[in-house]
Amino acid sequence: MKKLLSFTRKAAAVVLGLACFAQAAHADALADIKARKKVLVAIDLGAPPFGMTNAKLEPQGSDVETARLLAKDLGVELEIVQVTGPNRIPFLMTGKADMVISSFSITPERQKVVAFTQPYGASQFVVAAPKGENIKSLNDLVGKRVAVVRGNMQDSLLTPIAPKGTNIVRFDDDATVTAAIISGQVDALCTPNSLASAIAKQNPSKNLETKFAIKDIPYAIGLRKGEPALEKWLNEWISANLKNGKLPGIYQQWVGSPMPDLAQFAAK
Template identity: 35%
Template sequence: MKKTASILIAGACLALLANLAQADQLADIKARGTFVCGTLGTAEPFSFSNAQTREVEGYDVDFCKALAKSLGVKLELKLISVAARIPELQQGRVDAVIANLGWSAERAEQIAFSNQYFASEQKVAARKDSGFTSLKDLAGKRVSAVKGSSSEMLVRKMIPGATTITFQDPPNAFLAMQQGKAEGFAVSELNLVKFRQQSESTVPIVMLEPSLMLEPWGIGMRKEETAFVKQVNSTLESMEKSGEAQQIFNKWLGTGTSYKMQRGFKIEPIKG
């Protein structure tokens, strides 16, 4: 009986300590008075530098701002690369990552994901003069992508024998395809819309079918921060109900923008 009681007491103590640890992360952010949000700064219209104001703004940045407001603290943006998103989070240099972070089973083993706040069609483009019309045409060919991105992983998975050539940002990966250093370029459809508009008078491109996948994007957090994850999801749900999430979409991606997109998703748990 004494042994059983000791085990129960020890278990209760561990549970209490776990709860305190979970609460501490949320309390630390509030005590610090600052929410450190990791974002890219190079991915228009999600997070990019405004040429006039020189401030970083965009769809992802507005979600960073909304979370800071819900926590009652100031926002500190930390610009990170695509490949550094998970390492920066795991090493505690940022509180959360809102940076075009697509859900995958591999990533979900390393970090916690919030409910989806965006859903991205991942596609591959080629030069129009290449004659390519479908993904299968790129079998065994070179495809450029951003290093550490979902697009890079999907090319390896979906296109037999394709070789990925990686770059630090989408513009350089796109330029490689334009210059013939790669036969294809993999990125979100959203980016491709912009690149197609920019290149129409120089090197026209075509989007190949089918898509690599429809990728849900989530806010990345450390797995042990369960209280913080709950807070973030609660904020996202409130933004969906109030219409704030729709307003942010309309502002950066809607019919009044150059992207002219309709919001075909809602904030909801990611089905892994």
């Protein structure tokens, strides 16, 4: 009986070891991408100027161009996996996407779940509202309806610091937040400054303007943890394309201003 029990334990250990070995051997997303000859990149196409569609419903924006450059340098085809802010992580973790390139801000909460590359850009989060709204600081948000994307960066930044009496209205994505401010359903919105500028440009009659800034947050490429080969390749790719000016050029083209100095985030 003891011999049988010992044998069973050893067999179980061998099976477990083989399973772990197989999992470790399979955990190479970079090799999978190259073998597939296609990279699946999650991008929110409802978040201009990072991701959007043109009149022909073709994807465009700074994150789209970044993904195209990445796929070209990888030597594979690009497949854009359309996501919203809240489902970027679920799509990544369930294997529907190999990585997230979607103004994906680096936060401690997200770092518990996914891995991030070094930053390839940064967003300044602001509160914006029509010119007629008397909003100059956080205290002026009392009694105001302020739109944010549910569970997204702007929600995480504004909710803890908003004064009591602020009515934070949560929507599923940037597209519905934009519709809410344009229709007058809300008085203001918290969003990246680049998105606020894009909304203002597309809807000049609304006289939307930035009222005040909250915080600068770096964003990076998100990937599943335990993928050292892919993470190394991506970090080297970002470093090279920051240095040669291609990534700053894409940012300038779509955001309309120079890329922030990413050195400020180096120690974070």
